[in-house]
Amino acid sequence: MAAYWLGCRYSMQQVAGDRRQLHSMPRYYGYYVALWTALPAVFLLLLWRFLDQGLIVSMVAAELPDIIRNLPVAELHLYLNDVLNLAKGNITSADVDATMQAAADHFKHLQALSDMSLLASLIGMVVAGAALALRQINPEFRSRPRVETLVRWMLAISASIAILTTLGIVLSVLFEAIRFFQMVPVADFLFGLHWSPQVAMREDQVGASGAFGFVPLLAGTMLVALIAMTVAVPIGLMSAIYLAEFAGAHLRTWAKPLLEILAGIPTVVYGFFAALVVAPLLRDGGSMIGLDVSSESALAAGLVMGIMIIPFVSSLSDDVINAVPQAMRDGSYALGATRAETILRVIVPAALPGIVGGILLAVSRAIGETMIVVMAAGLTANLTANPLESVTTITVQIVTLLVGDQEFDSTKTLAAFALGLALFIVTLLLNVLALHVVKRYREEYE
């Protein structure tokens, strides 16, 4: 702020108050100085914060007695963690002894030193940046183009964050998955028929085979998604057709937003609804007619997920139905077709690619949906096609494997990343396919 003001003032001074002589408007000189002042300092701050902890810890580690330094990596890590906790006044897991106390003091000392030098260099950076920018200012100095180039770069960097995110997802998930596949062969994962991720802690432990077969999870996911789609597709498609072709304008303005409310409800609410309302209902209803329905049946989760997806299907089909040219409808009516016949024989076939694309998007949604299945579906992996039994899905397993404190290297946690990779690939393929189909279709009628 001060730099902005300084820059404005200084530029005006240079031309003795006659702003016509400046190349750019005074405030651009202000922006220029302010950017030069702030950006390097912020950059330094981020860099420092990022590096200093690791650097200090390694310096502390170097000072430790040899006995401790020669510990295995994991234990050394643990020890250093204790030192950190001690220095920050937290509770340590091991007993505090003199060495640890000394190390903690050393850490505190270094930390203080680091903070001091950070402050000093920040101030230096600010002053240097401001001085450098101010010195450049003279009436001929083209500050506006400079500032604009810089802003343009910042905009470009923001735009590439989307790419970085994708890259981040792919890399982080891929790396952990590769580590997982070093422990478990890929073929076992892809074609194994058993999933029980409990790795045996002791040799003689029972029931902890540590099997990582992906097939039952995939089957469970598909079963739930299938149930969801059998609910969502007819209802969503029919309501879209009705609202687009039959309903009056009045009903449409009311019904469409109401249906879209269903899309705005958080999934955790659906999960609650599935687990506490639908599942008991199904179980009681099942026992009344002599069926044995599991309280965590795939049916309950699938039904509720279907309800969630209805607006998704209906709004996407609504778009494509409206995109069918009116001339095609008129032609059909002129031949004497009823509305139903027009819809079934002309509009739906014409809109089919778009509808299929929408359904594919909905399927990818159903596969990636987490909270409903976490709350309403089961945990045990059954390879079954019976919707009344309990199944588990990919997302449920990711959540159960990762929630709770675990060390990061165990096969269990890494398995979650492998599942995440599978999930990402499946949904990505579905999305790309769906977007492609929808795009092709749109071009046809434009």
Add this chain to the structure above:
Amino acid sequence: MSDRIKATVKRRQVREAIEQSLIRRRKRNRRFRMLGLGAVILGMLFLGIMFSSIISKGYSAFALTDIQLEIYFDPEVIDPQGGRNPDVLASAAYGKLVKAALRKEYPEVKKRKEKRKLYRLVSTGAIQQLRDLVLSDPAIIGSRKKLWLIADDDVDQYYKHGENQSRLKGQQLAWVAQLRAKDALKTSFNTNFFTAGDSREPELAGIRGAVVGSFFVIMITLGLSLPLGVAAAIYLEEFSPRNHWTDFVEININNLAAVPSIVFGLLGLAVYINFFELPRSAPLVGGLVLTLMTLPTIIIASRAALKSVPPSIREAALGMGASKMQMVFHHVLPLAMPGMLTGTIIGLAQALGETAPLLMIGMVAFIVDIPGSILDPATVLPVQIYLWADSPERAFTERTSAAILVLLAFLVLMNLVAIWLRRKFEKRW
């Protein structure tokens, strides 16, 4: 028969056949129409059932049952030395006062086991109530007072929903019935629910901690995703050259918008927590993850808003000698801003209801304290709902529904603001 008659007969047959088929076709048309209407109604019905079941389960959580007991503020228990030192007063065993009052109320209870059952009628929160009373006015010590104390969740359920909805048994039911007969039970507005953090005891549990956590997370998401999203949209829409790279970016953004949210959670876990070593369960990490999740939504909405600004505005600005940057920031951006804000609010409403990625980064811990900064461990409203939904107690089911109502209220509010913005600033060019 002549050919003419034959032809007439045939024509009549044809007409009859057509009329028959017309009836059939009209019937089919009507059936199809009814099917469509049925689908719409079914969709509404689902919505209605969901809302009514949640409201009917949840409304009762806004009331809390109190028990009236005559408490003797025994100086022997609270402050045996009589120094009235605040530290002593704060650490005194107020539970004894409650127990004494209960014993006095039911002198017939003698057995140790029965006594324990009796004590369970009053919530442990009563201790806190008494402590606050004494600390605010130490002169109360030594006096006798009839006070309304928080009842246990079982009593609460019994009083609000009747016998079969509660876990109270045998003697306890008799005791509570006695209290009820004496008018020593009443319900009051459950302020605890809005002012307290999470608790193991349903009658003491509140959503304040989760609401504050949600607030921090949403503020971080807003603070990062709005500028980044708008900047990215401006670049892609106004500055970027049309080439394969921008096509790639565009496809990428569209795909990111459809990536399952749980994958963002995995990213957050691997990158923010494991690589950058940010603290687990912190709203900061939650906000960063949700930022990445909402960015595509905001970018897509902002680009649509920029596209809707007519080219005449741009050309006029450029014609007056503005640079491209000035044209964008002084003329196009202000006109596109309402559309961008609408998109942002809708994206944030999504983020507010998001649960799965936050489970991944450890925001599921049981946290009693209300978070004070973005680095404190915290939880958010949807995660709190998830946690409570898992609890077996009936009283928690009630509170889960109430928390859902609060969450939905926030979402409705945000969507209303978005609609209002759109109505107010929408311009047709």
